[in-house]
Amino acid sequence: MILRFGYADGSGEFYITLDSEKCDGCGVCVEVCPKGVLFLAPNPFDPLEEVPLALVREDARNRLKYLCVLCKGSPKPCVASCPNGALEHF
Amino acid sequence: MAEFWKWRESRWVSQEVHWKDARVISAGVDVGSVSTQAVILIDGLLYSYSNIRTGSSSPESATKAMNLALEGTGLSLEKIHYTVGTGYGRVNVPFAQRTITEIACHAKGANFMYGPTVRTVLDMGGQDCKVIRCDENGKVLSFLMNDKCAAGTGRGLEVFADLVGVNIEEMGELSLRVEEEPPPVSSTCVVFAKSEASSLLRRGWPKERVLAAYCAAMAKRVVVLLERLGVEEDFAITGGIAKNAGIVRRIENHLGVKALEPKMDTQIAGALGAALFAASLAQREGK
Known part of the structure; x- marks a missing residue:
């Protein structure tokens, strides 16, 4: 499953995308994010599955433009730290 | 002042499905920002539903929708094995055993409502x-x-x-x-x-x-x-x-x-999906 968190508004598109097939729930991305945007929990979009994945915090989903400003430019620590290439960042 | 915005609330009860010899009775309640629905399934078959306007209190709207779905059926809340809450106000369904995101519920509900080709x-x-x-x-x-x-x-x-x-x-x-x-x-x-x-x-x-x-x-x-x-x-x-x-x-x-042409009230998709998940969870937990 491709999980897409974030939004598009007049100023651009701000999505963090996770591929649940690639994420093994190791949590490295959670640790490297300076704003604590990510956390580990079972996939809420696949309720019968219980394996934890990296997810974007609910209270961060509509504020990514501002929260992720610290990591403007590339490489993004979350994306770069993932050993499986599961994350994409706007 | 005329109230042109007020869409019709509704309810429906199946004439063919009966709860008395049911193995699993499951329910889904979708508390949305504008409307609230309750759906009851008997062994995975659609038994009844209600669709009402959400009031200022999510728990009250959830309870009201559920009571409307139960009304006149002889079925009561205690007889329902598993209830899942979904939607914007999903954490405010007092009688739900679990909450599930509306995205998961809508996909599940649409699959039931429109068929597996969706x-x-x-x-x-x-x-x-x-x-x-x-x-x-x-x-x-x-x-x-x-x-x-x-x-x-x-x-x-x-x-x-x-x-x-x-x-x-x-x-x-x-x-x-x-x-x-x-x-x-x-x-x-x-x-x-x-x-x-x-x-x-x-x-x-x-x-x-x-x-x-x-x-x-x-x-x-x-x-x-x-x-x-x-x-x-x-x-x-x-x-x-x-x-x-x-x-x-x-x-x-x-x-x-x-x-696709809808075959039933399109507003119930979320609650229907929640009720389908509730049925799976009830079976998994052996209720």
Whole structure:
């Protein structure tokens, strides 16, 4: 499953995308994010599955433009730290 | 003051399904920002549902919807083995054993409602819209939502019904009675669109033309979302706006794809999905 968190508004598109097939729930991305945007929990979009994945915090989903400003430019620590290439960042 | 925005609440009880010899009785309650539904399934078959306007208290709306779905059936809340809450107010369903996101529930509900050929679901709700791609089991494959702003959603349509003075359930059909499609209003933002529409009305535009301009803008807004994720057929629309032919036809025209014809109240998709998950969870937990 491709999980897409974030939004598009007049100023651009701000999505963090996770591929649940690639994420093994190791949590490295959670640790490297300076704003604590990510956390580990079972996939809420696949309720019968219980394996934890990296997810974007609910209270961060509509504020990514501002929260992720610290990591403007590339490489993004979350994306770069993932050993499986599961994350994409706007 | 006339209340053009007030859409009809409803309930339905199956004449063919009976609860007395049921193995698993499951329920789903979808507390949305605008409407609340309760769905009851007997061994995975649709038994009853209700659809009401959400009040200021989510727990009360959840309880009211559930009572309406139970009314006259002889069935009571205690007999339900498992209840799942979903929607905007899902944490406020007092009698639910678990909550599940509305994206998962809508995909599941659309799969039941429209059949296993559905691959793309557009949920047009009261305060947000979502595009979901799913497999033949109603399992989510990917999704995109816009809940940052309620522009171009059910709530906006309610505001427009009162502005134009047309019953909300007649707006869509009326908007199709234009000879030539007017340009869409420039914003679906309820506040901006409302002032734009007021000035169009003052300029002497007939109601149907103003409605056409607004429905077109709403369609355009969701088409952007749909195209970003890609539309694979079969395509189905859930939520209250699926009942507005003026918006549905315009979405279809933009996409060049027909939406499946609904066989039941499109507003119950979320609660229906929740009830289906509740049935699986009840079985898993051996209730």
